Amino acid sequence: MIIISWNLRGIGSVRRRASIWDLLPSTKANVAIFQETKSTSLPLGYIRELWPLKELGWISVDVIGSAGGILMVWDSNTIEVLDRCWNIWCLVGVYGPTRCHERHLFWDDLLRNYQRWPIPLMLAGDFNVTRFCHEKSPPSRRIIISMRLFADFIGSWDLDEVTLSGKTFTWSNQTTPHPLQA
Numbered sequence: 001m002i003i004i005s006w007n008l009r010g011i012g013s014v015r016r017r018a019s020i021w022d023l024l025p026s027t028k029a030n031v032a033i034f035q036e037t038k039s040t041s042l043p044l045g046y047i048r049e050l051w052p053l054k055e056l057g058w059i060s061v062d063v064i065g066s067a068g069g070i071l072m073v074w075d076s077n078t079i080e081v082l083d084r085c086w087n088i089w090c091l092v093g094v095y096g097p098t099r100c101h102e103r104h105l106f107w108d109d110l111l112r113n114y115q116r117w118p119i120p121l122m123l124a125g126d127f128n129v130t131r132f133c134h135e136k137s138p139p140s141r142r143i144i145i146s147m148r149l150f151a152d153f154i155g156s157w158d159l160d161e162v163t164l165s166g167k168t169f170t171w172s173n174q175t176t177p178h179p180l181q182a
Contacts, residue, residue, distance in 0.1 A: 037069035094125035
């Protein structure tokens with residue numbers, strides 16, 4: 001299974017949607033999670049401009065204010081979604097808060113709502129925080145409180161990081177996503 005996670009920084013641009021359309025077939029992705037769509041009530045036409053496969057399933061979360069918004073799209077020929085969770089494991093697309101004081105509440109709420117599933121859980125997306133100093137650009141030697149709290153969050157729930165394919169970081173200022181293979 002190949003999952004693409006991409007922070008779009010807005011879905012309104014025709015050029016951006018075209019670049020996603022051009023990229024996705026080469027990745028052979030089964031699932032794409034787009035964060036920061038900055039859109040409400042995404043029209044089906046926009047979604048079809050992103051996902052090149054004829055058969056698709058999708059769900060979206062609208063933007064709050066001027067930031068956020070999530071769109072998850074999947075190949076409905078290869079993935080069966082039950083109650084928006086696969087029957088073997090559950091994938092949750094996230095776009096974390098940018099404000100430090102909201103992060104801990106977000107993490108607690110996220111896991112409190114999903115610990116009820118008796119199947120493995122995968123969190124994918126943009127948490128808007130780094131775990132280690134070397135993940136910052138430029139690298140820093142200073143550990144900030146949000147890094148420590150994020151590491152505590154990951155450790156307390158016994159989460160594992162999925163190994164990336166061919167990249168060092170899950171983030172980039174480039175215009176192409178980095179596939180995560182599960």
